[in-house]
Amino acid sequence: MEHPENDDKYKGLKVNKGVNDMPTVNPYLKKRTPRKRYTADEFVSGILDGNITILSQAVTLVESSLHEHQAIAQEIIEKCLPHAGKSIRVGITGVPGAGKSTSIDAFGMHLINAGHKLAVLAIDPSSERSKGSILGDKTRMESLSREKNAFIRPSPSAGSLGGVARKTRETIVLCEAAGFDTIFVETVGVGQSETAVHSMVDFFLLIQLAGTGDELQGIKRGIMEMADGIIINKADGDNIKKAELAASQFRNALHLFPPSESGWIPKVLTYSGYYGLGIKEIWDMVNDYIAFTKKNGYFNYKRNEQAKYWMYESINDSLRDKFYHNPEVEKMLEPTERQVLNNEISSFVAAKRMIDIFLENIH
Amino acid sequence: MEHPENDDKYKGLKVNKGVNDMPTVNPYLKKRTPRKRYTADEFVSGILDGNITILSQAVTLVESSLHEHQAIAQEIIEKCLPHAGKSIRVGITGVPGAGKSTSIDAFGMHLINAGHKLAVLAIDPSSERSKGSILGDKTRMESLSREKNAFIRPSPSAGSLGGVARKTRETIVLCEAAGFDTIFVETVGVGQSETAVHSMVDFFLLIQLAGTGDELQGIKRGIMEMADGIIINKADGDNIKKAELAASQFRNALHLFPPSESGWIPKVLTYSGYYGLGIKEIWDMVNDYIAFTKKNGYFNYKRNEQAKYWMYESINDSLRDKFYHNPEVEKMLEPTERQVLNNEISSFVAAKRMIDIFLENIH
Numbered sequence: 001m002e003h004p005e006n007d008d009k010y011k012g013l014k015v016n017k018g019v020n021d022m023p024t025v026n027p028y029l030k031k032r033t034p035r036k037r038y039t040a041d042e043f044v045s046g047i048l049d050g051n052i053t054i055l056s057q058a059v060t061l062v063e064s065s066l067h068e069h070q071a072i073a074q075e076i077i078e079k080c081l082p083h084a085g086k087s088i089r090v091g092i093t094g095v096p097g098a099g100k101s102t103s104i105d106a107f108g109m110h111l112i113n114a115g116h117k118l119a120v121l122a123i124d125p126s127s128e129r130s131k132g133s134i135l136g137d138k139t140r141m142e143s144l145s146r147e148k149n150a151f152i153r154p155s156p157s158a159g160s161l162g163g164v165a166r167k168t169r170e171t172i173v174l175c176e177a178a179g180f181d182t183i184f185v186e187t188v189g190v191g192q193s194e195t196a197v198h199s200m201v202d203f204f205l206l207i208q209l210a211g212t213g214d215e216l217q218g219i220k221r222g223i224m225e226m227a228d229g230i231i232i233n234k235a236d237g238d239n240i241k242k243a244e245l246a247a248s249q250f251r252n253a254l255h256l257f258p259p260s261e262s263g264w265i266p267k268v269l270t271y272s273g274y275y276g277l278g279i280k281e282i283w284d285m286v287n288d289y290i291a292f293t294k295k296n297g298y299f300n301y302k303r304n305e306q307a308k309y310w311m312y313e314s315i316n317d318s319l320r321d322k323f324y325h326n327p328e329v330e331k332m333l334e335p336t337e338r339q340v341l342n343n344e345i346s347s348f349v350a351a352k353r354m355i356d357i358f359l360e361n362i363h
Numbered sequence: 364m365e366h367p368e369n370d371d372k373y374k375g376l377k378v379n380k381g382v383n384d385m386p387t388v389n390p391y392l393k394k395r396t397p398r399k400r401y402t403a404d405e406f407v408s409g410i411l412d413g414n415i416t417i418l419s420q421a422v423t424l425v426e427s428s429l430h431e432h433q434a435i436a437q438e439i440i441e442k443c444l445p446h447a448g449k450s451i452r453v454g455i456t457g458v459p460g461a462g463k464s465t466s467i468d469a470f471g472m473h474l475i476n477a478g479h480k481l482a483v484l485a486i487d488p489s490s491e492r493s494k495g496s497i498l499g500d501k502t503r504m505e506s507l508s509r510e511k512n513a514f515i516r517p518s519p520s521a522g523s524l525g526g527v528a529r530k531t532r533e534t535i536v537l538c539e540a541a542g543f544d545t546i547f548v549e550t551v552g553v554g555q556s557e558t559a560v561h562s563m564v565d566f567f568l569l570i571q572l573a574g575t576g577d578e579l580q581g582i583k584r585g586i587m588e589m590a591d592g593i594i595i596n597k598a599d600g601d602n603i604k605k606a607e608l609a610a611s612q613f614r615n616a617l618h619l620f621p622p623s624e625s626g627w628i629p630k631v632l633t634y635s636g637y638y639g640l641g642i643k644e645i646w647d648m649v650n651d652y653i654a655f656t657k658k659n660g661y662f663n664y665k666r667n668e669q670a671k672y673w674m675y676e677s678i679n680d681s682l683r684d685k686f687y688h689n690p691e692v693e694k695m696l697e698p699t700e701r702q703v704l705n706n707e708i709s710s711f712v713a714a715k716r717m718i719d720i721f722l723e724n725i726h
Contacts, residue, residue: 055468081706081707121664170711222588224588225588253616258586304704308700310710310711311710315717316682319683322718323682337674340674341667341670343448345441346533347532347535347671347674349437351675351678354678355678360684362722
């Protein structure tokens with residue numbers, strides 16, 4: 001218990017309560033021994049009871065690429081759907097070095113102390129750190145990882161962004177059904193993942209540092225305009241003035257941005273994740289936003305748009321997947337691309353040829 | 364000739380020179396009478412000769428949705444490809460009211476007077492104005508429309524963005540083969556079209572007005588971060604100070620943006636489209652950018668990426684098209700979407716069901 005980074009043990013202890021009829025087999029410790037297979041209904045009732053081990057195992061099924069795992073995972077998700085949707089979902093992004101983990105730890109403790117149940121998920125398609133271990137994330141968020149009302153789950157293993165994002169989105173459903181009322185979805189701010197995160201959260205938070213130079217090098221263009229709130233970290237000690245200056249620069253910049261679809265005017269705040277300063281104000285802002293968008297109807301509108309978005313994203317993903325993994329297509333794709341780059345055929349003719357090849361070899 | 368907005372007559376006069384062996388049949392006047400059909404080779408040699416009537420007719424084929432027109436259009440494009448690619452392509456965006464037409468007229472005249480040949484194209488998928496008439500665009504750009512070295516062509520008729528954008532991109536190929544060394548691609552700045560434009564131009568210019576309030580209402584988020592140059596219009600008379608202030612605000616804001624992939628630092632300039640002030644400086648900026656990116660290799664890199672982008676866009680478009688126009692899919696799509704919105708099935712299950720329906724009914 002003194003070693004929260006010893007995740008397996010910790011996890012076993014954390015979850016084993018109130019669900020005596022549900023064997024709490026730890027999937028990590030007993031990886032190689034045959035494990036009792038729950039039915040979908042057993043999974044669902046465990047999740048609805050708030051059993052974290054069962055939740056974890058269900059998430060593992062969601063993340064699995066095995067066909068049989070996917071089948072049961074989809075059944076579980078479907079049965080959890082009516083119990084999902086009631087949390088506040090917050091996307092949190094910032095480049096490495098912005099103090100994301102410390103901040104999430106501080107935000108999370110603020111919420112836990114106010115009686116909330118928090119799940120911290122992540123989307124990081126390029127990540128290798130998550131393969132088979134959640135040690136990294138546990139130690140990154142020291143206080144949170146000790147809390148029984150916090151569920152920390154790293155990004156699904158590397159894969160296509162669409163696949164990783166879908167898994168995270170489905171994990172949200174399971175966490176909500178398990179009673180988590182706040183969901184953080186963390187991402188690194190340097191890739192395409194932000195659009196995906198933006199499409200599954202209610203509020204999008206961008207962590208920045210004072211200074212306008214190197215700190216921004218890593219952030220991808222377009223992310224600033226997605227933010228509902230920009231928060232400047234490390235506003236403590238000698239750095240307070242610099243942080244305030246940065247905040248006022250960002251405020252001026254946001255002023256020039258077109259208004260957001262929600263009608264909400266993005267706020268810029270300073271805080272210190274390390275010293276826990278200004279955290280309450282950040283959460284007041286999130287709550288203000290939720291109240292504001294629930295009142296003007298944008299909250300539900302966006303949730304519906306997101307559900308549709310993910311349905312059509314999944315369709316498009318599957319179509320692309322079927323196309324690009326077709327052996328005949330795979331064979332012809334590169335030579336055709338080369339012809340386009342050499343100006344021998346137009347992009348459109350190239351596309352048409354590839355589609356014809358696909359349709360001729362579809363079954 | 365005194366009435367440049369009388370487009371048919373004007374057009375006939377404008378083009379009828381130096382290509383005596385090529386009948387200059389006007390497609391608008393003789394719409395209902397059988398017209399001599401050129402072969403693809405005749406089209407190509409007319410285009411390479413710089414015959415504007417032939418070019419116009421070829422563009423009409425590109426824009427047509429008739430199968431036989433598309434077949435010949437693609438042959439023409441393919442034969443023009445080796446002669447294309449040598450122009451500078453500039454995307455120009457700005458909300459209605461920013462003075463886009465007046466500005467393009469002024470920029471265009473600056474280039475024409477410097478001996479350039481300019482084609483002005485547009486992407487505006489929602490537009491109805493272009494259906495069967497180019498009158499609108501001709502009168503919008505009064506000086507340019509009188510110039511024989513300017514070719515103004517409105518947006519292809521309303522259709523899917525992908526389709527409209529592809530047609531504009533293919534029109535660029537034909538215009539370049541016809542000897543136009545500068546291409547403007549205009550768009551309205553309020554929709555998705557900017558991403559498409561951004562993917563077919565070398566330089567992306569955003570027209571803004573002084574003031575940070577209502578003028579920005581229409582601009583879509585994300586566009587500012589795409590711009591290689593922001594230019595503040597109506598910097599004349601009493602408005603000069605306000606425009607300069609706006610420029611310095613934008614400069615500060617851009618300073619907070621992450622650096623662009625090209626390494627170019629976007630510039631902010633003021634000008635007056637109406638009085639023709641500051642136009643040379645804008646074109647110096649564009650030329651600086653071209654020189655800069657040709658030197659660091661980004662120019663060619665981006666052109667290659669764009670060619671690939673359009674090939675894969677076309678593939679994805681076709682796949683989606685085949686899917687969404689499948690009668691069985693069309694029948695089931697709405698009820699399935701409703702189930703997703705009612706939380707009855709997950710987005711992923713919905714997608715999977717639709718894909719299965721598609722694959723079962725593909726031929």
